[in-house]
Amino acid sequence: MKYRIKDPSLASEGKKKIDWAEVHMPVLFNLKKKFKLNSPLDGVKVAGCLHVTKETGVLIRTLRDLGAELTWCGCNPLSTQDDVAAALVEEGISIFASRGVSNEQYYDDIHATMALSPNVTIDDGADLTVEMHNSGGNISQVYGGTEETTTGVVRLRAMEKNGKLKYPIMAVNDAETKHDFDNVYGTGQSALDGIIRATNILIAGKNVVVSGYGHVGKGVARRAVGHGANVIITEIDPIAALKAKLDGYSVLPMISAAETGDLFVTTTGCKDVIREEHILRMKDGSILANAGHFNVEISIDALKSNSKLVKQINDNTTEYELNKGNKVYLIGEGRLVNLVAAEGHPSEVMDMSFANQLLSAMKLIQSKGSLSPAVYDIDRTQDQEIARAKLESMDINIDTLSDEQETYLTGFSEGT
Ligand SMILES: NC(=O)c1ccc[n+]([C@@H]2O[C@H](COP(=O)([O-])OP(=O)(O)OC[C@H]3O[C@@H](n4cnc5c(N)ncnc54)[C@H](O)[C@@H]3O)[C@@H](O)[C@H]2O)c1
Structure with missing residues (x-):
C-alpha cells in the first residue's frame, strides 16, 4: 500500500x-x-x-x-x-x-x-x-x-x-x-468558528462585511447576526442584493464597506473581491477571512506589496503592517477559514x-x-x-397528503 x-x-x-x-x-x-x-x-x-x-x-x-x-x-x-x-x-x-x-x-x-x-x-x-x-x-x-x-x-x-x-x-x-444545508448551516457555523478560534475576537458589536449573499453568504450573515454583529453585504447580483436588503442587512459596494468593516468574510467563488483599493481604505485592526473555495477572493499580493512588515501572530493569523501604519490581519492565508482554522x-x-x-x-x-x-x-x-x-x-414526523389534497394540488378544477 x-x-x-x-x-x-x-x-x-x-x-x-x-x-x-x-x-x-x-x-x-x-x-x-x-x-x-x-x-x-x-x-x-x-x-x-x-x-x-x-x-x-x-x-x-x-x-x-x-x-x-x-x-x-x-x-x-x-x-x-x-x-x-x-x-x-x-x-x-x-x-x-x-x-x-x-x-x-x-x-x-x-x-x-x-x-x-x-x-x-x-x-x-x-x-x-x-x-x-x-x-x-x-x-x-x-x-x-x-x-x-x-x-x-x-x-x-x-x-x-x-x-x-x-x-x-x-x-x-x-x-x-x-447546498441548502452544508453551504448554509455548515459554513455559516464553521466559518465563524474558524475566525473565533484564530482571533478570539468578540463578534458582538462588530461591523461584519460578508461578500456574496448566496448559500454560504446567507449562512455566515445569519450566524454573525446571531452573535450580535451589524452585518453589511456586498454583491454583484441585483436579485441577491435585494434579498439581502429585505432580510434586514445593509448593502454597500465594497469600496464603501471597506471603510466601515471590522471583519470581512468573502463567500463568492469569485476572484479579487477584496483588492488593493479596498485594503488601503480599511480601518486599523481590520480582519480578513475567506470561506469561498479557492484562495483568490482576497488579494494577498496587494496585502504584501502594501506592507512594510509581515508578522505571524499565531498558527492561523498573519499581521500585515501597511506602509501607512495601520494593521490588517489575514486568517488562514486566505484559504477556507472553516477548514484551516477550525474543523470544517x-x-x-x-x-x-x-x-x-x-x-x-x-x-x-x-x-x-x-x-x-x-x-x-x-x-x-x-x-x-x-x-x-x-x-x-432526529425523531421528527411530518404530515402526509390525503388523497383529496393530492388531487387538489395536481388539479385545476377547484377555484374560488
Ligand atoms: N467553506 C466551505 O466549506 C464551503 C462550503 C460550500 C461552498 N463553498 C464555496 O463557497 C463559494 C460560494 O458558494 P455558494 O454555494 O454560496 O455559491 P452561490 O452561487 O450560492 O453564491 C455566491 C454569491 O456570490 C455573489 N458574487 C459573485 N461574485 C461576487 C463579487 N465579486 N462580489 C460580491 N458578490 C459576488 C454571487 O452573486 C452569488 O450571490 C464557492 O466557492 C463554494 O465552492 C465553501
Whole structure:
C-alpha cells in the first residue's frame, strides 16, 4: 500500500475523531447497513480528492466497507487533519495528504491518487477531475465522477460547455440536501468558528462585511447576526442584493464597506473581491477571512506589496503592517477559514452531503459508463430519501397528503 502523510504516530487521535463523527452521521451509517450485504462496490476503484477531515474519514470507511478499492488526496493545501490521515492509513487506505503542502506537493498527491486508474472520481473543487482530463489520467475506464462544491460544479459545467468534459459528473453540490444545508448551516457555523478560534475576537458589536449573499453568504450573515454583529453585504447580483436588503442587512459596494468593516468574510467563488483599493481604505485592526473555495477572493499580493512588515501572530493569523501604519490581519492565508482554522462543517451536516456522494457514486457504478459526458443534476427522489432519513434520525414526523389534497394540488378544477 502506498501513502504519503505527515506523521503515522497520530493515528490513535485520528481514529477517535472519525469514531466520534461516525456516531453523528446516521444517514450515511444506515445507508451502509442497507447496502452492505450485497457489497455493491466490490472491485470498483474510487479516487477521492476531498478535505481529509474526520467526516471524510467516515465516507472513506463507508466506501471501503461496501467493497471499494480506494486512494485519496486532500483538495486544499491547508485543510488536511494529519491525525485523521494517519488513522486512515492505519486502516489500510492509501492517503496522499498532509497539512501545509506546497502547490507542487499538492499536485503530486493528486497524481499519486490518479495512479489507481479509478472507475469513479470524487472531487471537491474539480482539481482531480481537471487533472484526470489534462494530465494523463486514464479516462477510458472511468464510469463518472461526483463534485462536492459550487466552484467545482461551475468549473465542470464550463468544461461541458466547451466540449472538454470526457466523462459524466454528478453535481452533488446541486442537491437541495447538500447546498441548502452544508453551504448554509455548515459554513455559516464553521466559518465563524474558524475566525473565533484564530482571533478570539468578540463578534458582538462588530461591523461584519460578508461578500456574496448566496448559500454560504446567507449562512455566515445569519450566524454573525446571531452573535450580535451589524452585518453589511456586498454583491454583484441585483436579485441577491435585494434579498439581502429585505432580510434586514445593509448593502454597500465594497469600496464603501471597506471603510466601515471590522471583519470581512468573502463567500463568492469569485476572484479579487477584496483588492488593493479596498485594503488601503480599511480601518486599523481590520480582519480578513475567506470561506469561498479557492484562495483568490482576497488579494494577498496587494496585502504584501502594501506592507512594510509581515508578522505571524499565531498558527492561523498573519499581521500585515501597511506602509501607512495601520494593521490588517489575514486568517488562514486566505484559504477556507472553516477548514484551516477550525474543523470544517459539523458531522451532522456532512451526513447529508456524503449520503449524496455515496448514492451518486453508486448510480455511476450502476451505469457502468453508459452515461454521456455531461454534468447531471441530482434526482429529487434522492433528495427526498436523504431528507426523510435525516428527519427519522432526529425523531421528527411530518404530515402526509390525503388523497383529496393530492388531487387538489395536481388539479385545476377547484377555484374560488
Ligand atoms: N467553506 C466551505 O466549506 C464551503 C462550503 C460550500 C461552498 N463553498 C464555496 O463557497 C463559494 C460560494 O458558494 P455558494 O454555494 O454560496 O455559491 P452561490 O452561487 O450560492 O453564491 C455566491 C454569491 O456570490 C455573489 N458574487 C459573485 N461574485 C461576487 C463579487 N465579486 N462580489 C460580491 N458578490 C459576488 C454571487 O452573486 C452569488 O450571490 C464557492 O466557492 C463554494 O465552492 C465553501
